[in-house]
Amino acid sequence: MVLEAALVFPFFIFFIVFLIYMIQMTLISTALQSTVSDTVKMVSSHMHPIALVVKQEIPSEENKDTPLTGNWIIPKLSVTDWASQYSSSLPAPFNQWMMDAAAKGDEPLQTIKNATAETVLDPVVKPLLKPFIQSEFLNANRIHVSNIYLPDMKTRSNPYFGIELSYELPIKVPFINKKIVIQAKAQERLWIGDTSESTDVGMGEDEASTAIEVLEKPDPAVVGKKTKVRVKVAPNSTAQLAVFYKSGASTAKYLGWKQADSEGYIEWEWFVGTNTTPGTWPFVITTEDGQRVEVMFTVVDLR
Helix, strand or coil: CHHHHHHHHHHHHHHHHHHHHHHHHHHHHHHHHHHHHHHHHHHHCCCHHHHHHHHCCCCCCCCCCCHHHCCCCCCCCCHHHHHHHHHHHCCCCHHHHHHHHHHHCCHHHHHHHHCCCHHHHHHHHHHHHHHHCCCCCCCHHHEEEEEEECCECCCCECCEEEEEEEEECCCCCCCCCCCCEEEEEEEEECCCCCCCCCCCCCCCHHHHCCCCEEEECCCCEECCCEEEEEEECCCCCEEEEEEEECCEECCCCCCEEEECCCCCEEEEEEECCCCCCCEEEEEEEEECCCCEEEEEEEEECCC
16 A cells, blocks of 8 residues: 555646646736737727827818817927827827837837847837736746737738737746747737728729628627638639637637639638637738728627
């Protein structure tokens, strides 16, 4: 009996330690995802004035009631003066981004977008994360910015902001001593006014063969069940379906690029995850020739 206990006890202890480690990793992963999601939402809601500066759409007396400008109304000011006066009302680092945009357009933001090294991205993006980091689960020094996604502010194409984070766990893989890194990503549509994202359909005979026609969409999509999108595009062309929820772009199987049949029909069917947040969310269809259409759909939880 003593011999059997001596043989089994180490495995029992190892199992308990492994269970504790898995629980800890789950808590860290959830906290990291929450941090990046809240950060992306905050950034998305503060980018409108920066977009106005990049486009130099500073309101004047004649168009002060334009819905695009909202409360940002200062008559007869230059772009630099307007940015200087209103940047003080924005939190850091948006105030500096706004001044940089007034001086150099979207060049500073594109520099951040094109950076791939953590040493470049961390000092710029990590200050945005600090208010949302749950210190009881996350160590800020272990968080690194792997990638950042920014739209083209001049053309306002692809108006989505995203952050991808990595987190080095404090425990390494036993025996081989390798680091364990978990990742989290979130993406959100920017509030920067009209982006002309939607594709007009039926505008003429020349456009009819290439326009995106949505034939079927979720009505509604149900959490924990499969849902479907069916479209018609140019025959034998390819198109991509991207679905965006509260946490960012969906990673469900069977989304992405597909080829249309000889009549131009494409169908995507995917599983709506059990952790999907109910609400109204967009899906975006992009063709190989650059046409886009964004459609809103509703997700409900009937459980």
